[in-house]
Amino acid sequence: MRYRFLIHIGLAAVALFGGLPASLADEPQTVLITGANRGIGLEFARQLSARGDSVIGTARKPDEAIELKDLGVRVEQLDVTDSASVQALAARLQGVPIDLLINNAGIGGHTANSFATTDFDEIAHTFDVNSLGPMRVTQALLPNLEAGEGKTVVKISSTMGSIEQNRGGYYGYRASKAALNMFNKSLAAELGKQGFITIVMHPGWVKTRMGGAGAPVEPKDSVAGMIEVIDALNTEDNGAFLDYQGNTIPW
Numbered sequence: 001m002r003y004r005f006l007i008h009i010g011l012a013a014v015a016l017f018g019g020l021p022a023s024l025a026d027e028p029q030t031v032l033i034t035g036a037n038r039g040i041g042l043e044f045a046r047q048l049s050a051r052g053d054s055v056i057g058t059a060r061k062p063d064e065a066i067e068l069k070d071l072g073v074r075v076e077q078l079d080v081t082d083s084a085s086v087q088a089l090a091a092r093l094q095g096v097p098i099d100l101l102i103n104n105a106g107i108g109g110h111t112a113n114s115f116a117t118t119d120f121d122e123i124a125h126t127f128d129v130n131s132l133g134p135m136r137v138t139q140a141l142l143p144n145l146e147a148g149e150g151k152t153v154v155k156i157s158s159t160m161g162s163i164e165q166n167r168g169g170y171y172g173y174r175a176s177k178a179a180l181n182m183f184n185k186s187l188a189a190e191l192g193k194q195g196f197i198t199i200v201m202h203p204g205w206v207k208t209r210m211g212g213a214g215a216p217v218e219p220k221d222s223v224a225g226m227i228e229v230i231d232a233l234n235t236e237d238n239g240a241f242l243d244y245q246g247n248t249i250p251w
């Protein structure tokens with residue numbers, strides 16, 4: 001991974017001194033991040049815009065997305081469970097190439113940890129947000145991604161979606177992330193033929209509204225790690241399940 005990073009630095013240096021077309025050097029990319037008004041999504045928007053990438057951050061309620069707006073990025077309305085909202089976003093972004101899509105929006109959705117008290121309507125909603133939402137958004141933005149050079153789709157999953165590491169509880173959340181992982185694998189097989197890299201990532205246990213105050217990983221460290229991993233991706237990584245430090249997670 002570091003090797004590829006060094007190649008990029010080399011290409012950038014050569015391009016700077018006139019040896020290569022600029023398109024071969026590292027250039028600012030256009031990135032769309034869902035659920036960017038707080039938590040991990042907001043931190044992605046902060047770090048990517050700070051380094052010069054063109055960021056489109058989505059929020060269910062853009063008027064209330066004060067911190068996101070303060071970054072000076074483009075803010076768009078999006079509820080990933082609402083097909084009309086997803087289609088409206090795609091219409092507003094028609095003709096805008098997107099290099100990297102980060103499907104970050106998600107919910108914990110688990111009020112019960114025992115099967116006897118599991119609420120299936122709640123589980124269905126968790127699937128709608130965590131499993132179907134990223135697929136809906138990716139499908140709607142496929143023309144934008146095809147027009148972009150990066151052709152990279154990241155879906156924020158969780159080790160909680162690892163069947164091998166399942167120690168019980170959190171029925172809805174675990175199953176929703178496992179479904180997301182499977183969706184991603186199918187998508188990777190199909191889009192890989194066009195040179196896409198589509199992966200699922202575990203951000204660590206992160207100090208956000210979802211992760212709670214006791215979480216050991218700060219959003220800035222989780223996101224810095226994920227950006228480093230994403231920057232270093234190559235086509236061999238298509239379909240992978242990686243954590244924020246680049247480790248492969250068992251399915």
Ligand SMILES: NC(=O)c1ccc[n+]([C@@H]2O[C@H](COP(=O)([O-])OP(=O)(O)OC[C@H]3O[C@@H](n4cnc5c(N)ncnc54)[C@H](OP(=O)(O)O)[C@@H]3O)[C@@H](O)[C@H]2O)c1
Binds near residue numbers: 040080159
């Ligand atoms: N924090 C952790 O320890 C941890 C660990 C593993 C995986 N993850 C994953 O990381 C991602 C981000 O989590 P986080 O910790 O940053 O959580 P968070 O602070 O609770 O933020 C969740 C984000 O998702 C948005 N969202 C929720 N439902 C949505 C919907 N229907 N449509 C569009 N956006 C919606 C929220 O928007 P609103 O403000 O409008 O609700 C918010 O922007 C999630 O996919 C989560 O499963 C987190």
